[in-house]
Amino acid sequence: xxxxxxxxxxxxxxxxxxxxxxxxxxxxxxxxxxxxxxxxxxxxxxxxxxxxxxxxxxxxxxxxxxxxxxxxxxxxxxxxxxxxxxxxxxxxxxxxxxxxxxxxxxxxxxxxxxxxxxxxxxxxxxxxxxxxxxxxxxxxxxxxxxxxxxxxxxxxxxxxxxxxxxxxxxxxxxxxxxxxxxxxxxxxxxxxxxxxxxxxxxxxxxxxxxxxxxxxxxxxxxxxxxxxxxxxxxxxxxxxxxxxxxxxxxxxxxxxxxxxxxxxxxxxxxxxxxxxxxxxxxxxxxxxxxxxxxxxxxxxxxxxxxxxxxxxxxxxxxxxxxxxxxxxxxxxxxxxxxxxxxxxxxxxxxxxxxxxxxxxxxxxxxxxxxxxxxxxxxxxxxxxxxxxxxxxxxxxxxxxxxxxxxxxxxxxxxxxxxxxxxxxxxxxxxxxxxxxxxxxxxxxxxxxxxxxxxxxxxxxxxxxxxxxxxxxxxxxxxxxxxxxxxxxxxxxxxxxxxxxxxxxxxxxxxxxxxxxxxxxxxxxxxxxxxxxxxxxxxxxxxxxxxxxxxxxxxxxxxxxxxxxxxxxxxxxxxxxxxxxxxxxxxxxxxxxxxxxxxxxxxxxxxxxxxxxxxxxxxxxxxxxxxxxxxxxxxxxxxxxxxxxxxxxxxxxxxxxxxxxxxxxxxxxxxxxxxxxxxxxxxxxxxxxxxxxxxxxxxxxxxxxxxxxxxxxxxxxxxxxxxxxxxxxxxxxxxxxxxxxxxxxxxxxxxxxxxxxxxxxxxxx
Amino acid sequence: xxxxxxxxxxxxxxxxxxxxxxxxxxxxxxxxxxxxxxxxxxxxxxxxxxxxxxxxxxxxxxxxxxxxxxxxxxxxxxxxxx
Numbered sequence: 001x002x003x004x005x006x007x008x009x010x011x012x013x014x015x016x017x018x019x020x021x022x023x024x025x026x027x028x029x030x031x032x033x034x035x036x037x038x039x040x041x042x043x044x045x046x047x048x049x050x051x052x053x054x055x056x057x058x059x060x061x062x063x064x065x066x067x068x069x070x071x072x073x074x075x076x077x078x079x080x081x082x083x084x085x086x087x088x089x090x091x092x093x094x095x096x097x098x099x100x101x102x103x104x105x106x107x108x109x110x111x112x113x114x115x116x117x118x119x120x121x122x123x124x125x126x127x128x129x130x131x132x133x134x135x136x137x138x139x140x141x142x143x144x145x146x147x148x149x150x151x152x153x154x155x156x157x158x159x160x161x162x163x164x165x166x167x168x169x170x171x172x173x174x175x176x177x178x179x180x181x182x183x184x185x186x187x188x189x190x191x192x193x194x195x196x197x198x199x200x201x202x203x204x205x206x207x208x209x210x211x212x213x214x215x216x217x218x219x220x221x222x223x224x225x226x227x228x229x230x231x232x233x234x235x236x237x238x239x240x241x242x243x244x245x246x247x248x249x250x251x252x253x254x255x256x257x258x259x260x261x262x263x264x265x266x267x268x269x270x271x272x273x274x275x276x277x278x279x280x281x282x283x284x285x286x287x288x289x290x291x292x293x294x295x296x297x298x299x300x301x302x303x304x305x306x307x308x309x310x311x312x313x314x315x316x317x318x319x320x321x322x323x324x325x326x327x328x329x330x331x332x333x334x335x336x337x338x339x340x341x342x343x344x345x346x347x348x349x350x351x352x353x354x355x356x357x358x359x360x361x362x363x364x365x366x367x368x369x370x371x372x373x374x375x376x377x378x379x380x381x382x383x384x385x386x387x388x389x390x391x392x393x394x395x396x397x398x399x400x401x402x403x404x405x406x407x408x409x410x411x412x413x414x415x416x417x418x419x420x421x422x423x424x425x426x427x428x429x430x431x432x433x434x435x436x437x438x439x440x441x442x443x444x445x446x447x448x449x450x451x452x453x454x455x456x457x458x459x460x461x462x463x464x465x466x467x468x469x470x471x472x473x474x475x476x477x478x479x480x481x482x483x484x485x486x487x488x489x490x491x492x493x494x495x496x497x498x499x500x501x502x503x504x505x506x507x508x509x510x511x512x513x514x515x516x517x518x519x520x521x522x523x524x525x526x527x528x529x530x531x532x533x534x535x536x537x538x539x540x541x542x543x544x545x546x547x548x549x550x551x552x553x554x555x556x557x558x559x560x561x562x563x564x565x566x567x568x569x570x571x572x573x574x575x576x577x578x579x580x581x582x583x584x585x586x587x588x589x590x591x592x593x594x595x596x597x598x599x600x601x602x603x604x605x606x607x608x609x610x611x612x613x614x615x616x617x618x619x620x621x622x623x624x625x626x627x628x629x630x631x632x633x634x635x636x637x638x639x640x641x642x643x644x645x646x647x648x649x650x651x652x653x654x655x656x657x658x659x660x661x662x663x664x665x666x667x668x669x670x671x672x673x674x675x676x677x678x679x680x681x682x683x684x685x686x687x688x689x690x691x692x693x694x695x696x697x698x699x700x701x702x703x704x705x706x707x708x709x710x711x712x713x714x715x716x717x718x719x720x721x722x723x724x725x726x727x728x729x730x731x732x733x734x735x736x737x738x739x740x741x742x743x744x745x746x747x748x749x750x751x752x753x754x755x756x757x758x759x760x761x762x763x764x
Numbered sequence: 765x766x767x768x769x770x771x772x773x774x775x776x777x778x779x780x781x782x783x784x785x786x787x788x789x790x791x792x793x794x795x796x797x798x799x800x801x802x803x804x805x806x807x808x809x810x811x812x813x814x815x816x817x818x819x820x821x822x823x824x825x826x827x828x829x830x831x832x833x834x835x836x837x838x839x840x841x842x843x844x845x846x
Contacts, residue, residue, distance in 0.1 A: 172774070172777075187841075188772065189771055273845070349844070382846060383845065383846050424771055427836065428820060464822070466824065466844065467824070468824065530844065531843070531844050532845055611824075613822070723846060
């Protein structure tokens with residue numbers, strides 16, 4: 001079931017012809033027929049096949065890497081290890097989701113001196129066949145000195161923990177410590193007198209919660225082909241969330257000029273934040289430079305799990321103070337996040353979002369970023385926010401029980417609204433949090449009766465959404481159809497929304513617009529696709545480019561009518577002459593103007609680059625009904641309802657898909673997914689058989705309700721929608737299980753053994 | 765004069781613990797210059813590492829954004845996403 005509140009039908013109210021409609025997706029046929037070319041599908045003549053040799057140790061000094069035997073194997077054309085890569089300074093570069101240290105990025109791409117996690121790349125080979133490359137890996141002799149390792153976040157924070165880096169001195173403290181540690185950074189957000197307010201509260205609830213590292217779980221493994229010519233000109237074909245990001249990072253890691261690299265995006269088979277950095281591309285480029293031939297590198301699923309970023313496992317401690325009437329007066333939140341082998345967990349954004357749904361006068365939020373001997377974490381959909389929300393929303397559920405109030409009413413009473421200053425700083429405007437919350441109670445699922453062993457949980461979530469740098473070009477063909485080119489890989493339907501916005505602006509049918517993703521040499525710079533920014537920011541560039549085209553068309557019509565452009569109006573895809581001195585003129589269609597473009601000034605085209613500001617934040621409210629099998633501990637999700645402030649839905653089906661997808665990933669995080677390590681720090685479940693993500697047969701239809709509170713800073717009111725829906729599900733599911741079995745399980749995932757143990761402890 | 769609230773603790777390391785202050789500036793670029801003049805290093809740090817919310821709207825890398833005489837300016841860590 002799906003619904004939209006507060007939105008007129010397309011063509012009514014706002015008068016939109018295309019915005020808000022559900023045309024067939026432009027990439028649909030290619031994907032369902034298997035013709036879409038993903039990262040691993042690309043090939044070149046004379047291409048070599050690369051393989052990566054990876055550390056079997058979670059933490060080890062690399063004593064030596066001997067490649068002689070591998071190089072002697074017939075068919076092997078190149079072998080590289082850390083010594084072949086340039087040493088980089090600790091320079092912060094904006095390119096991916098946040099500023100990254102190029103030294104750390106390069107070290108993550110290829111280990112040097114130490115291997116920092118099981119699966120860390122230590123060498124790579126390129127050969128004339130995959131089999132030869134595989135055989136060559138065994139001939140690369142790496143001598144290790146194994147070191148003590150640490151993966152658990154609190155173990156890593158202990159003073160006597162194995163030290164992973166000797167250059168990390170905790171940042172964010174009043175005084176820089178004299179000794180290095182695994183604690184990279186402290187984040188802190190404080191307002192008011194939290195201790196005083198907690199002391200004066202009528203009711204205080206305190207809870208401690210934990211989550212495990214989970215992977216983004218994209219179906220398509222990382223893959224690329226790289227070709228470096230003898231003239232120093234390189235090309236890369238790869239699947240990522242940002243080919244400009246790939247270009248920037250590869251240029252930095254290999255000390256190349258950006259203009260010497262051209263990156264062409266492949267179709268992407270899922271990213272969810274995990275493809276906002278590079279792993280293979282610099283290695284393939286270096287192998288190609290040495291071998292003098294293109295090199296293809298494709299990860300196995302095993303490699304994806306062991307060597308690419310999951311998100312953090314974390315500890316969340318929450319203390320809430322309230323009056324008897326349910327007014328929350330104080331909150332204290334402490335977050336401890338695994339960063340993996342290098343600093344940069346999402347604990348900062350977790351801290352900023354932790355209380356963003358609420359208006360709480362006194363709070364202290366502290367976050368700790370902690371390095372561990374596991375793969376460097378990468379962004380995962382609303383990075384960090386689901387983890388802190390799991391703690392806060394679980395505690396909110398318990399506070400509601402303690403106060404004896406409805407969980408939705410408690411959240412509404414303390415909920416963010418226009419004019420409320422967010423816990424992370426700014427004052428909210430044009431937000432639809434309360435509307436999203438109230439929509440839960442208006443949904444039929446709210447009134448569904450619960451049977452034995454069944455329970456209901458509610459939780460809410462917030463994500464900022466961002467804008468940023470984007471470029472778009474609109475080209476009009478000789479027949480009046482349009483091509484829209486952008487620099488953003490389409491990971492969630494952006495081509496469809498670009499086509500709709502261009503069609504709406506130009507006043508032509510959406511079927512007449514063909515959206516494409518252009519390579520780095522064919523379109524201006526665009527930040528990667530992430531942060532729920534593309535429909536908002538790149539969409540803004542598309543609209544501005546279409547508006548420039550219209551100005552161009554009006555000038556051409558003016559030439560034809562021998563008048564000024566001010567005397568021309570553009571409406572519904574046609575130019576109208578307003579110059580009464582010219583008599584009645586038949587309107588000129590886009591097709592007509594395009595057909596005579598040569599006579600009026602040449603091709604009709606416009607490109608716009610901008611840095612979009614004014615992204616509206618997203619709020620989501622979810623409700624989950626579960627049934628727990630008391631004998632097996634298995635949880636069945638009976639009903640799931642997701643409501644969200646979506647701004648204006650440009651293509652409602654895609655918006656619903658984002659809401660459903662976020663909910664499903666969150667359900668998997670809550671119930672099944674976790675990294676399991678053995679005593680040596682090696683991952684034990686690096687495959688989809690043992691690391692179980694939910695599949696369609698595990699779940700009911702995810703019901704969605706889109707709340708449309710348009711963003712006034714976007715031409716069509718768009719807000720980002722891709723991240724907010726993964727924030728509430730962890731707690732929504734956990735709260736439902738708590739309701740069903742009568743006991744709180746504070747540690748994710750809620751796997752059957754944990755549930756059985758909780759039921760037994762209650763009975764005992 | 766625009767009132768500034770700094771969140772997240774980073775700014776306090778430059779200001780000696782001060783998290784709220786007034787800075788006269790009509791644009792983000794002018795604001796950053798004022799910060800740099802008052803606390804050397806802070807203007808560059810904010811320009812590179814932080815977002816600036818002006819009257820509730822978040823700006824990232826937007827030197828030309830206008831700041832009103834009575835604006836509330838909030839400094840927050842830069843935001844990315846997945």
